[in-house]
Amino acid sequence: MEYYIADSAVFIMGTGIEAYRIITIPSVTDELKSNEASMRFELARENGARVEIPDADCREDVLKTAKHTKDIEELSSTDLDILAKALEYKGISILMTDDYAVQNVARAMGIKVRSVVQKKIKDVLVWQKECVGCRRRFESGDICPVCGSSLKKRRKRKI
Ligand SMILES: [Zn+2]
Incomplete structure (x- = not known):
């Protein structure tokens, strides 16, 4: 079974996420402002969702790729963190995000991506x-x- 690396859209837009094995990062949970999003996160947490600090070496690799694909200007610190976490679990996880630049960098790094709401982009x-x-x-x-x-x-x- 795969892990789902969740960015904030998962908790803001996601439905039925309690069934997933979710991993997210502290800056994503900090971004959850609405009651609905916080409740979805709490529900996921009760079902085993984990909040993990991103790995510094993975983050460096993400930065390098983002510079190469020219997505770096579009990426927030949270975006870099979630990409680093997805890279750490590459091969056994799916990154769930609707952010176009995040999807682009993920694809360039061979990270599996799934959109929460929007259609995913096909090419890097x-x-x-x-x-x-x-x-x-x-x-x-x-x-x-x-x-x-x-x-x-x-x-x-x-x-
Ligand atoms: Zn000119």
Whole structure:
């Protein structure tokens, strides 16, 4: 039986989660504001859900991959933590998240992902910034160093 690594969406949106073997992280439980979400977490906890501190080495690996896929700007500290936990249990777990950037990094690392509500993305994407003015492409930044227009995120290629 697999573990389910749960981000906050699982407790906010999830139904029937008490049947799962859930592992989550402290920063996710801190994010649960609504009564419903807190109650779902308590219910999961009564059924054996675990709250674990993310592993520092796994978090480093997640950071490296997120930089490579250009998702790093989109990821919160909680996102990095949940990815680190999913990496630690890679092969015996499914990461449950609706966050697009988290799903992308997970896929790049070979972590199984399942959406809570939204449809999952099929391919791993690498992002680049494209100038809305001169269409030049850059690795990062918000303003084009050539013409001064703003840069927008664009998918570069599948890996
Ligand atoms: Zn430009």
